[in-house]
Amino acid sequence: MIRIFPSLRFASLLSAAKPFYSSSPARAPPQYASFSEAKSTPASHSPSSNLKTPLFLRTPSHTTPLSEVWKWHDWAKDLASSVENSSINSEDSLDSIILLRELKWLIEDSIVDDPLVILHRKQNEDDGEKNVKLRASLEELYNLWRQRIEKRRPFQYVVGCEHWRDLVLCVEEGVLIPRPETELIVDMVEELVTKDEWFKKGFWADLGTGSGAIAIGVAKVLGSHGRVIATDLSPVAIAVAGHNVQRYGLQGMIELREGSWFEPLKDFEGKLVGLVSNPPYIPSYDIPGLQAEVGRHEPKLALDGGIDGTDSLFHLCHGASRMLKRGGFFVFETNGEKQSKMIVDYMMTNDLKDCFCDLKIVADFAGINRFVTGFRR
Numbered sequence: 001m002i003r004i005f006p007s008l009r010f011a012s013l014l015s016a017a018k019p020f021y022s023s024s025p026a027r028a029p030p031q032y033a034s035f036s037e038a039k040s041t042p043a044s045h046s047p048s049s050n051l052k053t054p055l056f057l058r059t060p061s062h063t064t065p066l067s068e069v070w071k072w073h074d075w076a077k078d079l080a081s082s083v084e085n086s087s088i089n090s091e092d093s094l095d096s097i098i099l100l101r102e103l104k105w106l107i108e109d110s111i112v113d114d115p116l117v118i119l120h121r122k123q124n125e126d127d128g129e130k131n132v133k134l135r136a137s138l139e140e141l142y143n144l145w146r147q148r149i150e151k152r153r154p155f156q157y158v159v160g161c162e163h164w165r166d167l168v169l170c171v172e173e174g175v176l177i178p179r180p181e182t183e184l185i186v187d188m189v190e191e192l193v194t195k196d197e198w199f200k201k202g203f204w205a206d207l208g209t210g211s212g213a214i215a216i217g218v219a220k221v222l223g224s225h226g227r228v229i230a231t232d233l234s235p236v237a238i239a240v241a242g243h244n245v246q247r248y249g250l251q252g253m254i255e256l257r258e259g260s261w262f263e264p265l266k267d268f269e270g271k272l273v274g275l276v277s278n279p280p281y282i283p284s285y286d287i288p289g290l291q292a293e294v295g296r297h298e299p300k301l302a303l304d305g306g307i308d309g310t311d312s313l314f315h316l317c318h319g320a321s322r323m324l325k326r327g328g329f330f331v332f333e334t335n336g337e338k339q340s341k342m343i344v345d346y347m348m349t350n351d352l353k354d355c356f357c358d359l360k361i362v363a364d365f366a367g368i369n370r371f372v373t374g375f376r377r
């Protein structure tokens, strides 16, 4: 299955269109990951059994006549097409073309048979009496599509997953939906470790791991020697990340720790070879103006970076100076442009001025100066 898009368009956490590919690792129960080698505290909570199962991983236990599914599909298409007229002149309107694409993906995630039996109704007109197997009841599919359109619930929360790099990550309310531009952090790490093996063998940290996207991406590019400690203040994020880590069988490589930024990493002071983070960086003032899907549904903790959006970033700069080994690498995602420059300026002044070298600002897919990278002196 190839999904081209992101369905979310919003100002600060920018989404540039690019292709991404699905893979479907075996289903596994949610569980925390913990290094056996590291003398470190594993996450302090037990795994959450309340995590939702994404649609594509559910058992197809609903048998429904095709004619009823067609009826739902006609209704869903009509609802998607009607939105544009109802929200004309609004800057934050839904786009019916994107919605129709999402509807196709919803069908792909829900049906066991070929989705074309639903999508190409005319060619299958005589099959209306046949039954199809679904992963959700028709009643739930009606509800999910209503939530998507009427409540502006993000599509990724509706289906319970996001396709990111070569991963399919489970997501749900309480955890940020990973964005396409953040994939570049993993690309940068991959480039670095391909050139210099030193970075493959040491400890990395992903701070504010959310769904675990960066930590999983980094662990995969580090290969069998890789070790990543992923932290988050949000227990929901830690539970979701744990589930994703488990699904990709990376429990031996990624350890999750709940707590604020560097607080759960005291035993790694001066020991990290790499530090990556996509912290909250949206200025508080901009939060009310976010696209409805983001502002109403995604966790504030993941978005709000304080007055000018730099609260967490400045904190990370100081932490990087303490936590990284000499020669250690860091990459931070920012709100872009002015904010990236502020971070570089901050790292070149005051008590941080002799701590880093090779500071760079790197653009994202859309050409926005999005990332700050550098090395510990």
Ligand SMILES: C[S@@+](CC[C@H](N)C(=O)[O-])C[C@H]1O[C@@H](n2cnc3c(N)ncnc32)[C@H](O)[C@@H]1O
Pocket (backbone or CB within 6 Å): 175, 176, 177, 178, 179, 182, 207, 208, 209, 210, 211, 212, 213, 214, 231, 232, 233, 234, 237, 259, 260, 261, 277, 278, 279, 280, 281, 301, 302, 303
């Ligand atoms: C922008 S999200 C990034 C999530 C994920 N890394 C990604 O790129 O999709 C920021 C993350 O930082 C976490 N966070 C916010 N404040 C934190 C803190 N004080 N300590 C640790 N994590 C924090 C949030 O819960 C959220 O998961």
